[in-house]
Amino acid sequence: MPVPASWSDKLLSVLRIVAGLGFLQHGLSKFFGVPPFPYPLNGLLTAAGVIELVGGALLLIGLFTRPVAFIASGMCAVGYFLVHAPQGFFPAVNGGEAIMLYCFIFLFFAAAGGGSWSVDALTAKKG
Numbered sequence: 806m807p808v809p810a811s812w813s814d815k816l817l818s819v820l821r822i823v824a825g826l827g828f829l830q831h832g833l834s835k836f837f838g839v840p841p842f843p844y845p846l847n848g849l850l851t852a853a854g855v856i857e858l859v860g861g862a863l864l865l866i867g868l869f870t871r872p873v874a875f876i877a878s879g880m881c882a883v884g885y886f887l888v889h890a891p892q893g894f895f896p897a898v899n900g901g902e903a904i905m906l907y908c909f910i911f912l913f914f915a916a917a918g919g920g921s922w923s924v925d926a927l928t929a930k931k932g
Contacts, residue, residue, distance in 0.1 A: 818920030821864055824910050828877065829861025849887075856880045864914070867923020874914035881908035 808816070834842045835854035844850065860877045863869055881904050889901030896902045919925045 814921045816920075817917060818867065818922035820910065821867060821870065821914055821919050821923065824907065824914075825861050825864030825866075827861075828857050828907060829865060832856075832858025832861055853880055853884060864911075864919075867919035867925050870919030870923060870925050871915050874911040878908050878911035878915060881905075881911060 830840075832854050833839050835846060835850060836858060846854065856877060857880075860873050860880075863873045864877070885901050885904045885908060889896065889899040889904065892899040892901075896905050
């Protein structure tokens with residue numbers, strides 16, 4: 806039995822929340838060591854960590870979803886091509902599957918918004 810189309814907006818919100826939590830975890834790892842981040846931070850990793858921490862939190866609650874998701878998508882694309890692509894063509898081989906998926910999930914949010922369970926939707930109803 807297929808999922809009813811009436812669920813799509815709510816499932817969009819669930820996807821945003823789960824992706825936001827996952828992205829936030831990367832920022833928490835870099836700055837707070839939860840879980841421990843295995844590399845020393847340089848300027849690029851610090852910038853990525855700020856985007857992951859702040860962007861992940863904003864995506865989690867659905868605030869400024871479209872611009873935050875666009876920035877996060879770009880960061881993921883840069884991360885993929887700087888870190889993973891030089892290690893091989895295929896994402897399954899170069900370890901880039903997760904960042905590739907984040908890139909396109911965030912690009913989708915940049916176009917679709919955060920869904921009905923978001924601060925953006927709540928403020929749009931009040932305005």
